[in-house]
Amino acid sequence: MLEIKNLHARIGEKEILRGVNLVVPDGEIHAIMGPNGAGKSTLSYVLSGRDGYEVTEGEAIYDGQNILDLAPEDRAAAGIFLAFQYPVELPGVGNANFLRTALNAIRRKRGEEELDAVAFLKQARAAVKSLHMKEDFLKRNVNVGFSGGEKKRNEMLQMALLQPGLAILDETDSGLDIDALKIVADGVNALRGPKFSALVITHYQRLLDHIVPDVVHVLSAGRIVRSGPKELALELEAHGYAGLEAA
Amino acid sequence: MTALPTRKLEAWRYTDLRQLASIEFAAPPPVVAPTLPNIDLPRLVFLNGTLAKELSSPFEYVHNFQTIAEDSTQPLALINAEKAHDGMTLHVPAGVDAGTLLLISYAAGSVPFAFHLRHRITLGEGAKLTLIEIAKGEGVYWHDPVIDISLEQGAKFAHIRLQDESREAFHLATIRARVAEAAAYDHFTATIGAKLSRTEISATLTGTGALAHLNGAQLLTGTQHGDFTTVVAHKAPGCPSRQTVKSVLAGTARGVFQGRIEVDRVAQQTDGFQLSQALLLSPGAEMDIKPELEIFADDVKCSHGATIGALDAEQLFYLRSRGIPDDQARSMLIRAFLEEALEPVTQPEARALLEEAIDNWWVKQ
Secondary structure (H helix, E strand, O other), X not given: OEEEEEEEEEEOOEEEEEEEEEEEOOOOEEEEEOOOOOOHHHHHHHHXXXXXXXXXXXXXXXXXXXXXXXXXXXXXXXXXXXXXXXXXXXXXXXHHHHHHHXXXXXXXXXXXXXXXXXXXXXXXXXXXXXXXXXHHHHOOEEOOOOOHHHHHHHHHHHHHHHOOOEEEEEEOOOOOOHHHHHHHHHHHHHHOEOOEEEEEEXXXXXXXXXXXXXXXEEEEOOXXXXXXXXXXXXXXXXXXXXXXXXX | OOOOOOOOOHHHOOOOOHHHHOOOOEOOOOOOOOOOOOOOXXXXXXXXXXXXXXXXXXXXXXXXXXXXXXXXXXXXXXXXHHHOOEOOEEEEOOOOEEEEEEEEEEEEOOOOEEEOEEEEEEEOOOOEEEEEEEEEEEOOEEEOOEEEEEEOOOOEEEEEEEEEOOOOOEEEEEEEEEEOOOOEEEEEEEEOOOOEEEEEEXXXXXXXXXXXXXXXXXXXXXXXXXXXXXXXXXXXXXXXXXXXXXXXXOOOOEEEEEEEEEEOOOOOOOEEEEEEEEEEOOOOOEEEEEEEEEEOOOOOEEEEEEEEEOOOHHHHHHHHHOOOOHHHHHHHHHHHHHHHHHOOOOOHHHHHHHHHHHHHHHHOO
């Protein structure tokens, strides 16, 4: 379970998150929507530990520990996975090597045995196949020369292999690419289960046609201003975000 | 002794040998217990500049050391010619694939000493050779090898060097290759050791389709100074040449790359490319890059590129967000940065040697 309490964060002097309160129980998928500049991407980066954001108040408890105190790699080991809106290219780093290094780093931290090359490849090939990816995907450099859709598939491949307990999906402004959204939705839906939860951050309702959330939250000016069932997303789509601040 | 070059010479503008000049170097002492690499290949071992027969394996193409005629004006080659008394003379006859040979220099002593090796390598028509050169040692010493290479028509020579000298040593290598028609000289030097080092390589392409790759990686830290200088002379038409030089600099280390491509007026359809990239791991590190193109033909393709940067914060975060510890993530990015320069090194033992040296370098940071 993820429990965010009174989270305040800023970039430089600018306060972006002004007291976010949010609970995502195990097994549930929650969506965060909101107008541009509400702090949606900041929330995903603060939760995953990116540099440049200063948490000034509050905490984010996941599985009993405040993850805001942890290095990004330790958050990953704790089970948190950030699916990047724009996955980063790593020229000179082979995809298979990258995936195996990540998987083994996490297994090591969890006290599990590392996978040798053969065992890893077997698992990776199966995942590649189930995501309808080409065989050569593992041989290419990480995200280099990948199309937008391939990059998203690669994120989902990482997620499938790392088996996180909580996925944070940052889809703040990729609302226009419907194919990419479907890839992400398939990746998340495949992991759905009592031990898996997800925080889906999006500006548009249409991703939520494919990943049906249990709860929709509206983030505005750095605070959650409304929460409700999935129908809330449709209401927002119809009426826009105007006037929510006051609600 | 011929005087050491000074910074007044354009070719030595970035490398100051005054600290070398101020040291009194003795004759090399005997080596008691050398630490030699454990690689299962035929080898020649030089200890403090003298061939150690008992540690070397018989290699049928190696001949007795020959006297030296030095007709260049390169100060270091002249100094070497005055002082060298040993070295490897290797001739691979036409049509022979001589496989892979290890050439090891190990140096150790308690007072500063100097040794001057002179190697000569010739490959006959269509001959092939891979040479893996390793220079290691302990203590203060000055090692200034000169390697003269002559490749006849269609010969292929892969020359892989690991300069892992003592961190108190001076290593000044002069490598000169003449490459005939359709022959190929594939060079890679990894510069990791020495307090001050310079690897100066010149390749002269004398026949159509001759090829030269002069690649290098410099991994320097502390107050190390590493200079990688190349001169490629295109003296025949249709020759490709490449230099890919990558420098990773930590501490207050300083890296230098000087690369000159000379295209003679007969050398039409020359394809010359040069890339120098540096990764600065600390604000005190410095890189100097000086590309020079001298082109006297009108139908050529010649270009150069240079970049200097730091590790990419986005890439680092991406790796860490996948559970890879910070230290390992940095090491992966450094390896990735070097990959392009390492790419032509395909000989498995050479590849393994360089990868291990690079990983060890990072672990010690």
